[in-house]
Amino acid sequence: MFDAIKKMITGGEKAEASSELDPHVAAAALLVETALADGIYADVEAEQIRKVLMAAFNMDANTAESVQATAEELAENAADHHQFTKVVKACLPAGERVALIEHLWSVAMADGEKSPFEDSFIRRIAPLLAVDDRERVLARSRAEAAARKS
Numbered sequence: 001m002f003d004a005i006k007k008m009i010t011g012g013e014k015a016e017a018s019s020e021l022d023p024h025v026a027a028a029a030l031l032v033e034t035a036l037a038d039g040i041y042a043d044v045e046a047e048q049i050r051k052v053l054m055a056a057f058n059m060d061a062n063t064a065e066s067v068q069a070t071a072e073e074l075a076e077n078a079a080d081h082h083q084f085t086k087v088v089k090a091c092l093p094a095g096e097r098v099a100l101i102e103h104l105w106s107v108a109m110a111d112g113e114k115s116p117f118e119d120s121f122i123r124r125i126a127p128l129l130a131v132d133d134r135e136r137v138l139a140r141s142r143a144e145a146a147a148r149k150s
Helices: 002-010 012-019 023-036 043-056 060-076 081-090 094-109 116-128 133-149
Strands: none
Touching: 002 094, 023 043, 023 060, 023 081, 023 094, 023 116, 043 060, 043 094, 081 094, 094 116, 094 133, 116 133
8 A cells, every 4th residue: 555655656657667768768869859959850960860879879770770769759759858867867877978968969060050959958968967067068079070070
């Protein structure tokens, strides 16, 4: 009986479901949300997300496509991004979270346009992932340098 009351108060089943979210899917959802922040989900942004998933998480093309499809559905139906940031912060080490911020910037820059909405989104996400302003700025610089090379 006490367990049933505890589940009702804490959200029980919802809390268990969100903790079951794979950290790579949660990270992919943040990549998708970055691309969606300006209201336009361009093909070049979707392609950049697949490239990031394959390179950063060592996924093959089919796995990356599947994770991306799941992430797109989650991002479009999410009430907010906290469900994703919470999982990423809890499951990925600091270095990978900083790398994720760099990847968010690479997605934001993929369409060749600077969007204040995408910029604002990444600025809000970084502290939720325990990435400080200095690391966020350095991650942006690295992403900009990589974009210039390609």
